Amino acid sequence: MPELAEVEVVRRNLVRWWLDSSATDVRILDERVLSDTTPSAIEAALRQDVKELSRRGKYLFAHLADDTVIVFHFRMTGKLVLAGVPEPKYARLSWLVDKSGWIVFKDQRCLGEVRLLGKEEFKEYEPLQKMGPEPEDITVEDLNSTCSKRRMLKSALLDQSVVAGVGNIAISELFWRVKLAPKVRCGELSDEDWESLVQEMPLYFDEVIEKSMGDEIFYQNEAGMENIFRVYGHAGESCPRCGGEIEKMKVAGRVSYYCGSCQG
DNA sequence: GCCTATGTTGCCGG
DNA sequence: TCCGGCAACATAGG
Ligand SMILES: [Zn+2]
16 A cells, blocks of 8 residues: 555544544554564553654654654555554554544555654654655756666656655556656656656646545545556556557566557 | 565675 | 666465
8 A cells, every 4th residue: 555645645544543642552463563663662652642744755754742753664565544443454553542543553464664763863764864855846857867867767766765655556657647668768758758757746646645535534445446547457458548458567576557559 | 386466675697 | 886687575365
C-alpha cells in the first residue's frame, strides 16, 4: 500500500482517528517492526498526545507533545488500519485510542519500520535530508539538474533523492499520461515532455488520493478493491486512450505496464 | 514447487 | 564514477 498517495490517505485518516489524542493501551506484537528503539520507549511515546501528523515522500510522522517524533515507513505491505480488536491478521503493533478504536500497524512481510526520533534527531534524519522535492513542488529545473542524460527515466524517478514518493505503480501511470516509452532515457525527453511530466505528477497523485479516500470512515483496502489505474495491472487489455494493447516489460528491476501503440 | 508482490539497500560488473 | 541488474530482506497468495 505504500506510495505517496496511499501514505497521504493514511495520514488523513490518522488526523481523524488519532490527532490530539493518546493511546490508553498498547500491544507490541512483533518487535521486528521496531527500528533502533525499544518496546517500552514506543509504548511511552504512544501514550502521549499527537500534536501533528505529517508526511514526506513515503514517510509518515506523528509529532508528539514532547517534540519527539514517531516515524512510520510501510515498505511493501505495511499499512495502518482501524480495527475493533488489537490483533487482526498481520498486526505487528496496535494502540487503542478511546474515541476511535484500535489503530493497527499491519505488515504481512514485516519489512516496514517504526522508529522514534528526538527533536534534533528528526531535524537531521538522513532520509529526510536526502529526499528530493515533493511532486507538487518539483520543477523542470530541479529534474534537469538531478537526472543525468544517460540514466533511464524510470530509475531516476524511483530514486527518492530525485523526487519524493514516486513508486512502481506511479511510474507506469505517469509514463502513460506523458506518452513515454518504458525504457526512455532522461536525455531523450523533449522540453514539452519534461513540462508535461512535472504537470502530471501532482495531478496523478491527487487523483489517486481522491479515489482512495472514498467516503468510508474506516480505511479498508483489502480484497475486492477495484483496479483504479489506467495501465498498471491491465496487461492484455485495451488502452483507454487509443485501444492498443497494454503490454508489460521489466525495467529497472520492476514491471512496467505500457501501451505498445501510443507511448513513445 | 513455481512465480509474483505499491520498497530499499548493497554488491557486482560493464 | 555512474549505471543497470539483481539478490536480499520476509511472507503469503495464486
Ligand atoms: Zn494507447
